Amino acid sequence: EAGVTQFPSHSVIEKGQTVTLRCDPISGHDNLYWYRRVMGKEIKFLLHFVKESKQDESGMPNNRFLAERTGGTYSTLKVQPAELEDSGVYFCASSQVMGASSTDTQYFGPGTRLTVL
């Protein structure tokens, strides 16, 4: 079974430019999450999709970040315009929908390292 994949693995852009990150979850997983770790900080939650709907976007830092998941399959995270503080590693994770008495094991992708110069 293929795992969570992310593209690109690295991206170097200049301040003010736009970058789009892509995440392909494990097939059949309805839940898709975005996280990021900026330099020296902890991994922080950004948002959570259930299929194509945004379940929780409380971690999105500002309106320069736009996440989409059209059709409930892959997701994109666009940063426009990018700022220096957006540099970091962006992780995507996916999980199946579980029952009310179960927990939600998340499977992470390798991450996209974003560097904003």
Add this chain to the structure above:
Amino acid sequence: LAKTTQPISMDSYEGQEVNITCSHNNIATNDYITWYQQFPSQGPRFIIQGYKTKVTNEVASLFIPADRKSSTLSLPRVSLSDTAVYYCLVAPVYNQGGKLIFGQGTELSVKP
């Protein structure tokens, strides 16, 4: 959401058993305890999860006392390849929210 506290770093030698303890004093009734492992340049990887008492799988064991205010991840006979960051997380069941709250983790270094 419950906050976790764990040592920032630990050193060990090949073949030893490593125990990493995590404190989660404010754990809620519906919270599970989950441990993830992260190697450099990779995403976190699920290791083990439990609610109470002891859980064992092919990778590790998880010990949880009756009050559930702490938990201990036990790695038997570590090897160099177990060098990684280990995260202790307290996560509610799915229907109460899916996001994971990561702390700074424990950086385990296994030496020859």
